[in-house]
Each structure stands twice: as structure tokens, then as C-alpha cells.
Amino acid sequence: MKISLNWLGSLVDIEDKTPQEIDELLTMSGLEVEGLEEVEEVKGGLKGLVVGEVLECEQHSNADKLKVTKVDLGTEEPVQIVCGAPNVAAGQKVIVATVGAELFPSPTESFKIKKGKIRGEVSMGMICAEDEIGLGTSHDGIMVLDTDLPNGTPAAKYFNLENDHVLEIGLTPNRVDGSSHYGAARDLKVLLDRPIKSVSQEEIFNKFAVDNNNAPVKVNVQDTDACPRYSGITISGITVKESPKWLKQRLSSIGLAPINNVVDITNFVLHELGQPLHAFDLAKVGNEINVKFATEGEEFITLDEEKRKLKGNDLMIANASENMCIAGVFGGIESGVNDATTSVFLESAYFHPDVIRKTSQQHSIKTDASFRFERGCDPNMTITALKYAAALIKELAGGEISSEIVDVYPKAIENFVIDVKFKNVDRLIGQAIPQERVISILEGLDISILERTEETIKVSVPPYRVDVQREADIIEEILRIYGFNSVELSESLSADFLASFPKKDKQILQRKVTEMLAGSGCHEIMTNSLTTSKYSTELGDLDADKDVKILNILSADLDVMRQSMMFSGLEVINHNIRRQQKNVRVFEFGKTYHKEESGYEEREHLSIFVSGTSTDESWIRKATASDFHTVSSLVEKIFDRLNIQGVSVEYINNDTVAYGLQYIARKQVIATVGLVNPKAAKLAGVKQEVFYADIDWSALVKMYSADYKFKEIPKFPEVRRDLSLVLDKKATFASIKEIAQKTERKLLKNINVFDVYEGKHLSAGLKSYSVSFILQDENKTLNDKAIDKAMNGLIKAFETQLNAVIRK
Template sequence: MTISYKWLSEYLPNEIDPQELSKILTSIGLEVESLEKFESIKGGLHGVVTGSVLEVSQHPNADKLKLTKVDIGSGSPLKIVCGAANVVAGQKVLVATVGSTIYPTNGQPITIKAAKIRGEESEGMICAEDEIGLGTSHEGVLVLPQEVPVGTKAADYFKPYTDYIFEIGLTPNRMDAMSHLGVARDVCAYLTHHNKQEVKPKSPFVNSFKADSHSLQIAVTIENKEACKRYSGVTISAVTVKESPKWLQDKLLAIGQRPINNIVDITNFILHETGQPLHAFDAAAIKGGTIVVKNLAQNSPFTTLDQKERKLDETDLMICNAEEGMCIAGVFGGAESGVKADTKNIFLESAWFNPITIRKTSFRHGLRTEAAARFEKGVDISNVVNVLKRAALLVKQVAGGEISSDIVDVYPEPQDKTQVGIKYHYLKKLSGKNYHPDAIKRILTSLGFEIVKEGIDELWVLVPYSKPDISLPADLVEEILRIDGLDNVEITGSMTITPAVDENILKENLREKISGYLVGLGFNEIVTNSITNSKYYTEAELGGAAKMINSLSADLDVMRLSMVETGLETIAYNINRKNKDLLLFEFGKTYHSSGVGDYKEKEHLSLYITGSRQQDSWKSKQEAIDFFFAKGIAAGIVRVVGLDTPSLQKKDINGFSLALAKTVNGQQLLTVGEIDPNKLKAFDIKQPVFFIDFDWLLLLKLVSNENITYKEVSKFPAMQRDLAVVVDKTVTFEAVEDVVEKTKIPTLQNLQLFDVFESEKLGKDRKSLAVSFTFLDEEKTLTDKEVDEVMDRLILTFERELSAEIRR
């Protein structure tokens, strides 16, 4: 929520310093996320003054430059080299003096310095309007009226608007604070409580409203009374649609709103002032002189203001005339009924629409408008007419014309206020603080609550219509706490707590352990969006996808089927910013559906690896990450959680040029693969990417089934032997491991491949695998003879099973 300091101050009884106001807002639950200065003209024209051109002559060394002398009222005239064709003696111009910084409409800021230009001194700059941010014209220097005094500060002449802008992090329930007036009400409640004297916001509403004539009457009928409980309107005739006055444009620009025309700008102004959305219709488009609030048939076509034709749902509430729809109620206007440059008569609408109806319509059509954001939280139904009167008078002020009808207010079933009670001991229990009953009443009444009943230990109040979220005693506790200030809750000298007993904490502990291990290896954890783009998947894959019904974006329309694509988006983002060496991991979910209402989630631990393990240095050469590095990381994770190193099998997986997998009881536990270059091309990635994926819940299950055992460190030394085995090129090290395992040697503790050698001297299609064997007997020291016998046995097995030759 964006709030203007100057605008907000108009409703406060006394001006409060922006920094102090920021503290107050944060203390009452309207957390100020940022406070920044706003300038309608960046730099505020500081250092720019008016001057009179005394002389103009041709630059001796440049055909397109001129030498000028300019009087800025500071003593001797300034010598300024100027390139504008329209500069002549006698003009009043704007001069940026030496030391000032100007901010062009397009381009970087420029600090003015004394300089020599083609050999001639220049002591400033005569400015065009785009060079100081006043406009877009660069046709020549900006010429001022002759009556402007020399030496006048440009800031005093143009009076640029300056302000401070608060960015407030509103919680979703605080519809009452989605306006400047609502925020002012909270600030005044704070001042009332802490100063112990009543402070009320200045009301913008006046009692001077009256119709000038009754020349343009529009009737209103509500057919869907559940979706629209109150609808008010008024006509204003003979308006002039034009640019808004400066004060109105300044206010809107300060909070990031683009001025459109005086009529539309007033509706936007009122929305941000009061929180009540309005809509202005061209009265000529209201056929039959009737407004009908109703629903249209399913799939009825309707063209909105953005010139898009939309198919309506039968539950979309519409504002219609006697013949057709004109506006999607509370969400977006129609192309034909909106205010145009030639509009002469308008009908102003102010209404209360059902929040649920508006929210569904807004999401259904992807129209997230300012109006919808407020209606879907519930606007103040009691303020509908007051706001309409305020808007009508403002329209008359800025657009002329006359109010040509009385207020039409259709309110079939007036709403009763919600009644809520609170017991003082409950307040103490929930807040941790004893409040005096007078303080409680002062806070609540200053927020607009009405006291209807008091007791020794309780208070009953009527909730203001502006706070539709309040229905429980706990809601009142929240209101009291935030106005008093959470920092004002006393902390007792001692606290009594019951230690928590965590159950089933293996999942979190294991996640923490793996995360620590990976971070220690140089990995960074990422969190990517579970909602992704359907274009990443084939039609066959999308058959099992969980698709978004009301997607916020065309690029985010399906729940991800795989962890690969969102990880590749992150890699592409980093590579595009010259960060090419990436070790990333993520705990995330994929989603699948076999029909409406049948959805499944699967949890993953996924790793993405690309780039180089180390960069070039004086000590070592650059080393690129390869498939074996990724495989080693996967094996390391398995060992860290206490499982045996998995035996991986080659598997064909769509999207991978090479993949290995480990399956446990028919479920795929682990996948290690190199992503196919064709898939990488879709993300504009030109370097290899390796992917590791664990079925997280299956991994947890396997770990939970493992018993932790401790074995005493052996008192006897281990012995090591190396063996070079020449085998066919098609033989893998896994085959060597399988042969050794079948041999069942109890003293063999470990074997490790430490070299692979290929040469024509070994024979055609042959290679040498150098393997290290480690032997240990827990009962005694092994002798060389015993180890040699085991090695001989292994050699015979290799020769028999693998047709191997032993390199001597």
C-alpha cells in the first residue's frame, strides 16, 4: 500500500515529522517497509535559475555553437557556450549553474562544471525543457515570459511537487487501512490513546451537497441483491473532459498513479482517499435511462476497456443498461460506456459488491484491478453515499457542469452492525497486559466502535462497517494491542514454559544435515516457483498435470511435473549475469493429477550442477564439472545419511543424454543424469548441466529403517594392494565390483578405482583399470602371505569372469 505523507497530513490535526510518523505507523501494525522522497521533477531544479541573454555571437571554432553572455543576477554575466539554434539576445531562459546537477527526462544525471568547449570558456548551461526533466521537447532552449525576474530560482517559478512516500506492508485483513483516510483514522486513534485526549481525523466530507437541477434522471434496479447490497448514483451534466489540475495530478503521480483525465482521475483520487471504488459512465451509453445490476447468460461476449472481448460466466455480476452490459461490476469497465474526450454527461456509481463474487470474477478473467482489490476485502457499506457526494462535488470543481439529479440510493436490506463482546480477563490472558477499562474504551471508540453494554469484567461494542474482518473477541484484542503498541506489553521477570517434545523430527534433522553437507561443498540452496509454464512439457505429459484454472500469468499456468525446468530457469538467469559456475540444491515438490479432485504431490531433493569445479590459477588449471563429479556428490549424500553407496543402473530418461538410476522395491530412489543439449537449448544454456534427484520421502523411509551401530576402531593395521587389470573397453568398473563381491572375501574392506589407461600397446579395444584393495582382519594382524593368497584368488576370478589380463 502506497501512502503520500502530504496527502495523509491533510487529514491529521497536526503535522507530524515523516520519520516520527513512520514509527507510529509501524507501531500500530501498518509496517513501513520504505520511506522515500518523491519529486515530480527529479532533483527539484536545485541550482537552476532564470537568466537574461545579453549577447549572442558565433563560436569561432564551431559552426553549430554560439557564444552567449547571460545575466543571472549574481554580478558579472556568465559566459556560456550554447548549441541551441533558437537562442537570441533578449530572451529569458533557464540556466543550470556550475556545481548543480540536472536530471534529463531521458538519460543520466549531469553535473555542470566550468569547462572549455572548442577553446571557449563556458560557465553553465542554458537548458531545454527535456534537459532538466520539465518535458520531452529538445527543439531548443526553453524561453520564459519576459516578466520573469532575473535570478529567480527555477524551483520557485515552476514549484515542483515534493513529498515523502510510505510503502506500507498491509496484512490482507486490513481493508480499513487501504486508504489515506483509513490510515489517518488509525494514527488519530494512536494519538488519542497516548496523549489521553480525543484526536479526530479531519473529514473531507461536507454537507453542502445539493442537486443543481433534475434534468438528467437515471433509474437504478438491483436484480441480484445478494451480490449487490447497495448501489448509489448521481448524474452530472455539461462536464468538460480535459487534463486534471496540477494538484490532482501531483497527488496521483506521487503514489504511482498515471493521470488520465479529470473525471477518471477524480475516481482514482477518491479510491485512494477513502478506500471506496467509484466508476464513471458516459450517460449517453446508458440506454433507456436505466441502470440494472444483474447477471448475464453464460458465455455472453463483453468487450472491456482494454478492447479485449471476454466470455462472461453466469456468476459474473454486471452493470447493465436497458439493453446490454456496460461494466463488470467492481472489476473493470466496458469499452463503450467509459468516459471519453467528447463525453458531456456522466453517471457516477458508488456501490457495495459481495467480496466473494468480486474475487471470483477478478481471478476468472485475470483482472486484478485496484477496485477489485478493495471490493474483495469488503468496503464500508455505510459510506457509499457520503463518498459519492464528495466525488460529485469534486467533479463539478475540476470539470465544471452541474449536478443534474438527486442521489439515487438503492439499499434494499440495510445491514446491521456486528456486535462483539470482550472480557477483560480474556484480554489479559491473550495480550499479557492489564488494561484499565477507560484505556480500552478510549482505544475502541477512537477506532469507530460503539459501546452498547458495559459490565464489571466485560465490554460489548458494535463494529464499524469499515472493519468487516472483526467478528471475534480476539479481533478486539488485536485492535487494542496494536494501538497501544506491541512494544508496550510488559515482559515479566520470569517465564514458565513446558519444554516441547518434538515427534517425527527425522525429516527436519535429515534435511538440516544434508543441507549442511552440501553447503560445506560449496552448494547454494534455492527455492523455485512450483507454478511453471506448460510450454516446457509435451501434450502427453500435460495429460497428467495439475493445471491452474485462474492463472495470474500466461507463463505460470501449470503446477510443475518435474524439478528440472524451474532449476534450469535459475541457471539461465545466473548465466545471463556472468555467473556460470553453479552448485545448487533445492527441496521441492512436483504435482500430478489423474482427474479433477485427484491430485498428488511428490517431495524431492534436487541438485543442479554446471560450470567449473575450479578456475585457472598459478597452481592449477581450470577443471570442468563432469558426470562423475555429479555421481560422486549423489554417493556422498547417501553416505552422509548412513546408507550404503548405491549401485546405479543405466536408464533411458526423456530429456537426458545420459542417466543412471537406483530403484528400491520398484520405486526410483535416485537419478543422476546429464541434461540433453536440446532441452538446454530451450533455456538458451550452452554449457553442460548435471542433475541429481532423490525421492525425498523414500530416502527418509530407508534411513528410518536403518539401525545405527557402533564398531570399535580396529587395533590391527590394514594392508593395501594395487592391481592393474586389462579388460575389454565395454567392461565397467561396476562389473569389476560385482565380480569382487561374488568372491566373498571377508577381509576385503574397500576397493577403489584410481586410474584408467588406454593404449594401442594393450591391444585393440582394451583398457587398463588400476584398482586399490584394502584388507583388514579384526582378530589379528594379516601377513603378506595371507594377502598374497587373496590377491591370487582375485586374479584368477578376473581372468575367468572378465577375460582379464594382469599387467605385471
């Protein structure tokens, strides 16, 4: 929502406050300012443009269409300017762009005035036409002024340009009372302790007068719960035309395009008072207005020329025979004001927020009116706004007010009455506030004091404050005006409960992992939790007795809930392969379902699938096939991202995983990674290799720790040593790593295998591992003696525990 400070200043005195001070005041009181922008009525503000007087005007000696002029700019000497306008003449008052001025003929183009020569004659500026300075479109000739202003007067002063500052307010849903300039002024009134200069009741009523009752309109309200109050009046004999400058300035400053004087007045009143209005062409209304619910399925064309199918709970404004407007949301194409309109029926109503909210959501229509109605307008503002707008229409469009005000308001909406204890005010705010200060704040906010004792007050809150209905709300109102910064902090701070670590947010962790996987080239998928029972009946790893069966199956292929995430992912891969997309890298967060003796069970998983190539073919390299390490590296990155510690691995192979690893932490399996068994892949129609990871997401969330440990980077260099170990074929790198870490705990920082060999140069049943060891002392530079001692200890451990032969 945008607030113009010039407009706001017409309601409450803020001349002595800077835009930044108003920004801070409103933000601290709950109307959070998200942006502050300076707005120029004319781009550039006509800087460098002044009023001048043409003293001499002679024909250019070298150009028939040019004149050489002498112009008085209020300086010591007149300046010479070459001008091509046909209407330039001596004695004229003109607008002159001086040397160095920047002109903006349109918002997207500009040019600077420079000293120059035109056909041999010096020119020290430019005499301007209106289109050259962004004030119009005419280029028939220069502007000739009718003014007594002295030469040299800034052009901005002559044109009465009104620059402005506009606040962008991020209005929270509960503060609909602040959705207008008047609403912001009400807060500033009490914050600054100044009287409001608003559209006062007296001023409105002095301007408003009913001329006759020649065009009365009967109003029928079908449901007064949906429309508790409906007010209206007719104005006849008007002339629809362009709005005056001041009104267009007001609307343009907050980003609204002026339309015509009648529509502009309804928008002006909406943004000044917060009360939506609608002007109907009286010729379309006739003499009857019906506020009623639509017939289910009937069609209605709105102002945007879109045909909409109405719902039975859409509240409509209709004449005797047809709909004219979706109440509180959007007008109809036929009933709006246009250039041919001579009489209008002006509507000012209060609709129930729930009714407008449903209609707005059902039709995906958001307007300035629906924004306010669905949050709760002021039911006591309808008549005030109606009289204000009617008086303005009569003033700017002519005509006469040709009916009495019709006001259907069978049951008045009462104020909220609330009991407040002074001790609760002090307790919740955390500081004793003088009772008189409390009273002055409440009365400044239009909250009346009905009763008062030494301990309590009974207050009456106007219905436009829909967010103030409890004692705690009253105390919040006191605090936001008193000022959060005015509450003193005690010397010692304490809290009733201090968490020892931050709460784990599963959604935040999921987003972290999603971003990491997406950044690694994976695409997220969402698959059906329903699957076929053939997977569990044909694979020994899945127990058919644990299938959660669907009672009313739609298809034999969707008869159970999935026990594994594998097959829905394989079906996605099959779908892609059939469409020539053979290189697939996808992941999914989802659930599996199991029937246990104790009942039904859901488990949360993260699955990852990689198939095809991991790098594309190019001129610089060949395509690289995806393998086990492609997916295992992703899993280990997830562990690092979530700070999962103490992970060990075990080798597995079964009906679903041909070979792979299980990752174990805290004595439970947290992930399974491997090659999908071709038998399982074939069941899903996939014939190429697929590498798969199944992660127990619930377990990872429980194990997640935000307690990262940091230490200083060592200042001393590391040393690398390599060993070639000939081992039994069954020996694993994991066993080498475990022995090395137990043997050399102080200096060994990292261990890695960089080559594996099996072949004719080794005996049957043996293989060779080439392993690198990184050694480092964090307190000093390693010498050969320390390095040799560490390596000899490792060699002895490998020879003893693995029967390794060290190749020289």
C-alpha cells in the same frame, strides 16, 4: 499498494515524523511497509538551477545565431553566458543552469553544465528552455519568467516542485481497511493520538449541492445479495480536459498515469477513501441502470478492447438494452468517459466480495477496484465518496449536479457486536493493560463501546473492519496499537510444549533434492500413473495379481495403475530417443499402486534415469558413456543431502535390473540402483542401455535427520598407502572395505579402489584390486612405526579372511 506521504500528510499531521518513523509505525501496527522510495517531481530536483536576470545581450562576434549575455544570478558579479535562443533579450527573468548542475531532459538521459568557450567566448552556464530541464517538450526558445522573486532563487521554489516519499505496503488480505490513504491515516490517528484531517463530512457536504433534477436515472438491482447497495448521481454540462497539476501530482506519486479530469477524480477518490467509483457517459446510460447477472456465453468487450465470454454468475451493469460494465471489475469499451463526454452518471456501490472474487478469477482480471471489492469495502462509504467525487467534478470540470442521489440499500449491513472480557485481554496479551487505555484504543479505531462493566465491554465494530468479528480479533486490535514492543518480557521464559527436533516438511526436503538433481544436469518429468498390464504379466518381478485395475478403461495401454516407476520413465526415454535426443538424464517424484490382501496401497518413490552419454563430445575430450556409477553417485548425493546414516549395500539381478545394488538402512531397502534389464527396456521400446534408480521416498523422509554433527578439521597431515590384492573373483570391494574398517578403527579415515584387473597374467578365477588407504591421527603426526603397524594389521586381516595375496 503505494502510499504517498505528502498525500497522507493532508489527512493526518505527520510533519514532525520522518519517513522512516512512519514506516516503523505502520509496520508495527500491521500495515507492513516493504519499501520506501523518494520520488522527485522532476528528476534531479532542478538542483543547481536558479532564477536569473539578463542584464546585457549582444551579438556574438563569431556566430550569427549566438548571443553573449551578462546574467545576474544574485552573486557579487554577473556571469557571462553564450545563448543560442532566438528570444533571449536584456531585461528578461530566466532559468539558469549554473556550472556543475546536472540536467535531465528525459528520465533516461542527462548532461552536466561545464565552464567552456563557445566560438571564442567564455560561457559560465546555460539559459534553459523547458524541454532541457524536463518540464515540457517546447524548444522554441528559453523560458521567460513573470516573477518578482530575487535573482538566485532556486528554480525548484519558483516551480513549486513537490518531492515526495512513497511507501510500498504489502497489504495482507484481511486488512482491506488499510487499502487507502484514509485507511493508513486512521491507524496513524490512534497511534499518534492526533485528530484526522480527512475529507471531513462537513467539508464534503459544504461543497456538494444538487443543482436540479433534470437528468434522473432509475436504478434496478436484480439481486440485492450480490449488490447490497448501489448509489449514483448525474452531473451534466461538464468539460472533459486535462487535470490540474495538484491532481496529476497525487496520482503520479503512486504510479498512476493521469487520463482526464473526470477519470482522475474517480481514481483519486479510490486511493484516498478506498471506495471504487465508476463514471459512465450519460449518453450511453440513457435514463435507466440495471444491475443484473449476465447471460451465460454472451460476449462483452472491455476497456482493454478484449472480447470476453461471460459466465452466468458475472454481475453486470447495464442500461435498458445492453451491458456497459462488469460490476466492480472492469468497464466496457463503449460506456467510458472520453473527450466528447458532456454528462456522466457516477456510480458508487458495494458489491458482495464473493461475487466479485469469482468474476475476477474467471476472467483473470485484477484491477484496483476488484482488489478492494473482493476483500470487502465499507458499505457506509458509498454516499460520502459519491458526494466528494461529484463536488470535485463540478469544481474541476464545470457543469451542474443534475439529479438527486439514488441509493438502493434495502437492507442495511449491521455493525459487528462483540463481547470482550478484560481478563481475556490481559491473558492473551500477557500483560495487564489499564482499562481506560483499552477503551481509548478501541474508540480511536472507530469501535464504539455499547456497554461496560468492571469485567466486560460490549463493542460495536463498523462493517469495513471485515477482519474483526471475534473477541480474539478485538484483543489483536488492542495489541497492535498498544505495541508488541510495549509488552514486557518476564525474567524467566517458558513454553507449554518444546519440540525436541524440528518437524519434517516433506515439500522442503523434496525441493532440496530437486534442486540438487537439477544442478547435476537432470530434468524433472511428470508421467501418467496409468499404464499397461503387459509389464506385470511379462516380467516375473512384478505380480499381476497386485495390479490395481481400472474399471472403465479408455485404452488397453492404460488399464492398470503402475506398480513400478520404471516403465513410465522408460516411455519418456523412448519418446526422446525417437526424436534424436539420445542423451537423457531425468527424475520423477511419483507414486506406485498395489492391491494387497489388506486393501489398496500407495507408495511414494523417487526415480532417476540416465541413458546415452554423461559428457558431450568436444575438441578437448571424447564423449563419455553413462554407466552405473553415473546414477549411483546421484543416489549417494541424495543420502548425503538428507543425512541418511548407516547405509549398506547388496548385489542384485532380476527381470527388471540386469545388475545393480540395493541400498539398505535400518534393515529396509531404501533404494535400488542398476542397469535396466534389456528385456524390460525392450517392452517400453528402448534399445540402448538405461541406468535406473528407484528410491523409497517415504523411507528417506522418515530417516532424514537435521542433526548434523560437526568437528574441527584435523591439524595433522594424512598419509596414503596403497596395496594390490589378488583375490577370488567373487570377492567384492565392499567386503574389503568392511574388513579394513573393522581392523583399523582409529587411524583409517578413507579407503578407495583405483584399479581392477583381470587377465592373462592372473590365474583363472582371480582378479586384482588396487586399493588406497588414507591414515591420519587427529592428535599428532604419524610416524613410520605407527603407519607400518596399521598396514601390517590390514594385510594380515586380508590374508586371513579373504585368502588375499599381496602383490609386491
